[in-house]
Amino acid sequence: MLKQDVRDQLTAIVGEENLLDSQQDLIAYSYDSTPDFQELPDAVIKPRHTEDVSAIMKVLNEEKLPLVPRGNATNLCAGTTPLEGGVVMIFNHMNKLLEIDEENLTATVQPGLITQDLITEVETRGLFYAPDPSSMKISTIGGNINEGSGGLRGLKYGVTRDYVMGLEFVMPNGDIVRTGGKLAKDVAGYDLTRLMIGSEGTLGVLTEATMKLIPKPETKKTMLALYHNLESAGDTVSTIIANKIIPATLEFLDQPTIRVVEDFAQIGLPTDVGAILLIEQDGPPEVVDRDMVKMKEICEQTGAMSADIAATPEEGAALTAARRSALSALARMKPTTILEDATVPRSKVAEMVRAIEEIAEKNNVEICTFGHAGDGNLHPTCMTDARDREEMKRVEQAFEDIFAKAIELGGTITGEHGVGAMKSPYLSWKVGDTGVNVMREIKKAFDPNNIMNPGKMFAKDEKFRVVVEK
Amino acid sequence: MLKQDVRDQLTAIVGEENLLDSQQDLIAYSYDSTPDFQELPDAVIKPRHTEDVSAIMKVLNEEKLPLVPRGNATNLCAGTTPLEGGVVMIFNHMNKLLEIDEENLTATVQPGLITQDLITEVETRGLFYAPDPSSMKISTIGGNINEGSGGLRGLKYGVTRDYVMGLEFVMPNGDIVRTGGKLAKDVAGYDLTRLMIGSEGTLGVLTEATMKLIPKPETKKTMLALYHNLESAGDTVSTIIANKIIPATLEFLDQPTIRVVEDFAQIGLPTDVGAILLIEQDGPPEVVDRDMVKMKEICEQTGAMSADIAATPEEGAALTAARRSALSALARMKPTTILEDATVPRSKVAEMVRAIEEIAEKNNVEICTFGHAGDGNLHPTCMTDARDREEMKRVEQAFEDIFAKAIELGGTITGEHGVGAMKSPYLSWKVGDTGVNVMREIKKAFDPNNIMNPGKMFAKDEKFRVVVEK
Incomplete structure (x- = not known):
């Protein structure tokens, strides 16, 4: 609970109606989409504009109280659970699409804007916002930027990082910083824009972003290869x-995933095949047609049982929707679903998937794997039950083995989900102790009092990805 | 001059033959491509591999001696002049193209590799390295990364920043850090890769880079509009x-530039027109043809006197080569050529060019303007004589006015050349005092002894872009 004088200072900034601290509110914001991480915040605050954020940060910095910025908490790394209490900041009032600039091909947005709303709106103008995290129907742009989100179209179009041209953010001390702009080129000083992207709310609070748009691809076709x-x-x-x-997309589903997805989506996926590739190409019609024909040939030459191009856009969209439903489908199976995103160089995907199968068997846990084969970004997903602490230890071991294998193959512990609290023990596996040291120094440079989303990114003690005992 | 014991330590690492400190060597490395900045280093060192760099940094950090990493010094921001003495590090021994990985579409390179050599080699495999700074025939990849270089193809393909997938660098204390990898997606911790890009050698020494490649465009056409x-x-x-x-490119030349370029390149450019656009499109033949026809129509509809598509690839290449020769052509005119890269949102290009004309007239200096119209990145170029200190003061004032105007239009003080010593007084104009403060803290986090390329990026005292009096 906040001290009364702190509470008074905060309500003086945002108004009583924008500070929530009833028990039910605190519980609602005590967790995110990540299983097995939960802690009550002291309050939830809804700033109305950047000046509110700045004033709030000054109070919290003075009081050394944690601040956890939170979009819609679809992250899967315990990136937005208030593990050390403090104040959760939500952006319900700062969720506008401020401007679409068709001449400079930019969209200026507030952090609370829903990703899908941006995508839908710009497409009505013949423009395209390419990053498409699977959670895009509810995720926010601010959350996407903080986590460095990816998506299905990453292979061809890149990820969120590649579409941020400028930012406004508030430092822990309340200073407001603006970076970049409607500028295709800008090398004035260190790249603070990209340092903020993927910083998981540990450096400052995003309050505005200028996003790059591109022309909308003229057409799209979809193919399913078995x-x-x-x-x-x-x-x-x-x-x-x-x-x-x-x-445009090159998605992979293994057999267990196919079964679960078909059971959920009911679109006629064959459940007896070993693997599926979902392949999309977009662009000018001539090029899409040519590429699809060539890719169909390649599928057949490389051993596909069949490779069929969807007859209609609707059929193609149904296939993509089925793929996007994978997490939801898997989540129905068991009380707890833990989805990871170990990532390897593209050439190592098959080897990695085989290794995951072996690791699951060795640890006697159930793991389905799907993901973005084109960019080596896999989502091994474990269906388990967090109440079964014995099984959770085996789950823990299996993911540790998976991370180790990914690193061995030149990969990383997280392709698009972030480190958060969940993978902080493994960060040094990817970037080394020297890398972690540099990152810690950067954190201190921004946030000497460590109030920004503490407990994330940097490990406190032992290596436990899943919190086995609290 | 180095103290004898420091010199002994350094030669023990690299061998006597890889430490240069004759007077003529020191003079050769006392300046870069930027006019009016010069200072003698104490020595020039040629590491053979990463371990050499690490060992050298330990010695220099202990001695608090400056280190200036230097590619081929084509930067135009006094980014590689050893303004505070110390050791200049050159990469003659670390200039290899280590690997082209056709499956993961990457090239792994050492920092001293010439940009054009990378481009040429990957094109023989049907691949493409898109960033094409005008100096690419002599610039190095390490220099491109340190400066965050752009180029003519930036509009469509992005800049150097967008093609770096992973780095190895040595910290000022000698620690070796590896970031990223052959990974399309990686969000493990802060984005050290992009923090290093454009850091101008002020944070660490690049020793290896993994660059992204893409398929080579099938064809290209060129058009000249008057x-x-x-x-x-x-x-x-x-x-x-x-x-x-x-x-792919959308280049602009104003009338004074056209005259000088034609005089130099002799390819039949009309010298009596007000402006030229050089337009290229690349990609699949069907799309290139369609786009060129449409762009020709647009040129004519928007008031071009003529818009002619080059009949042959050779004719197109000659036009592009003429554009690339602009700096060389202008440099012949007067003893001193100062080329800037103020950048504005694309929609403000014409307004900015007009403002530059007015600023030149007001300050009674001669400025030609050319640049990348598609991404708002302009190169106002002043032909002057550094020995005429009275004129140099007016040149100084003109560029100050240009920077102020660029900022007023939502632009930046540097699109692709870097800040260096030259523009450090203006950095706060773009990023604000809070932005500069954050950057200074980052610098301290990496380099507490301030040995990495000191005197660059951050202003020491007064606002003088051109050193008027030393």
Whole structure:
């Protein structure tokens, strides 16, 4: 609970109606989409504009009270749970699409804007915002930027990082900083824009962003390729790239995932195949047609049982929607679903998926794998029950083995979900102790009192990805 | 001059043959491509590998001696002049293209590799390295990364920043850090990769980089459009973008530049027109043809006197080569050539060019302007004589006015050249005092002894872009 004088200072800034601290509010903001992490905040605050954020930060910095900025908390790394209490900041009032500039191809947005709303709006103008995290229907742009979100179209179009041209953010001491702008080129000083992207709310509070737009692709086609085994699917991926084709999406589902997705989405996916690739190409019609024909040939040459181009856009959209439903479908199976995003170089995808199968078997846990084969970003997903602490220890061990294997193959512990509290023990596996040291120094430079989202990114003690005992 | 014991320590690391400190060597490395900045280093060192760099940094950090990493010094911001003495590090021994990975579409390189050599080599494999700074025939990849270099293809393909997937660098204390990898997605911790890009050698020493490659565009066409006045050229740029076409290059030359370039390149440019746009499109032949026809129509509709598509690739290449020769051509005119890169949002290009004309007239100096119209990145270039200190003061005032105007229009003081010593007094104009403070704290976090390229990026005292009196 906040001290009364702190509470008074905060309500003087935002008004009584924008500070929530009833028990039910605190519980509602005590967790995010990540299983097994929960802690009550002291209050939840809703700033109305940047000046509110600045004034709030001055109070919290003075009081050394934690601040956890939170979009819609769809992150899967315990990035927005208020593990050390303090104040959760939500952006219900700062959720506007402020401007679409068709001449400079930019959209200026507030952090609380829903990703899908941005995508939908710009498409009505013939423009395109490419980053499409699976949670885009409810995730916010501010959350996407803080986590450095990816998506299905990452291979061809890049990720959130590649679409942020400028930011406004508030430092822990209340200072307001503006970076970049409607500028395709800007090298004035260190790249604070990209330092903020993926910083998981540990450096400052985003209050505005200028996003890059591109022309909307004229058309899109979708193909479904079925495989007896995942090595053939891996061959297809490599051969497509070797043929200098970069498809818009190149998604992989293993057999267990296919079964669960079909059971959920009911769109007629064959449940007896070893693996599926979902391939999309977009762009000018001539090029899409040419690429699809060539990719169909490649699928067949590399051992696909079949490779069928969707007859209509609706059929294609249904296939993509089924893929996007994978997490929801898997989440129905068991009380607890833990989805990871170990990522490897594209050439190592098949080897990594095989290794995941072996690791699951060794640890006697159930893991389905799907993900973005084109960029090596896999989502091994464990269906378990957090109440079964014995099984959770095995789950923990399995993910530790998966991270170790990803690193061994030249990969990383997280491709698009972030480190958060969940993977902080493993950060040094990827960036080394020297890398972690540098990051800690950067954190101190921004936030000497460590009030910004404490407990995230940097490990406190032992290596436990899943909190086995609290 | 180095103290004998320091010299002994350094030669023990690299060998006597890799430490240069004759007077002629020191003079050769006392300046870069930027006029009017010069200072002798104490020595020049040639590491053979990363371990050498690490060992050297430990010695220099202990001695608090400056280290200036230097590619081929084509930067135009006094980014590599050893203004506070110390040791200049050059990468003659670390200039290899280590690997091209066709499956993961990456090239792994050492910092001393010449940009053009990378481009040429990957193109023989049907791949493409898009960033093409005008100096690419002699610039190094390490220099490009340190300066965050752009180029003519920035509008469509992005800049150096967008092609760096992973780095190895040595901290001032000798620690070796590796970031990223052959990974399309990686959000493990703060984005050290992009923090290093454009950091101008002030944070650490790059020793290896993994660069992203893309498939080589199948074909390319070039068009030259002539205008009575630059506002019409600006209209063409806006209308092309409004028609959802993103050309590969969209270059602008004003009348004075055209005259000088034609005098130099002799390719038959008309010298009596008000402005020229050089437009290129690349990609699949069907799309290139369609886009070129449409862009020709747009040029004509928006007031071009003529818009002619080059009949042959050779003719197109000659036009592009002429544009690339602009700096060389201008440099012949007067003893001193000062080229800037004030950048504005694309929609403000014509307004900015007009303002530059007025500023030149007001200050009675001669300024030609050319640049990347598609991304608002202009190169106002002043032909002067550094020995005429009275004129240099007016030049100084003119550039100050240009920076102020760029900022007023939502632009930046540097689009692709860097801040260096030259523009450090103006950094706060772009990022604010709070932005500069944050950057200074980051610098301290990496380099507490301030040995990495001191005197760059951060202003020491007064606002003088050109050193008027030493």
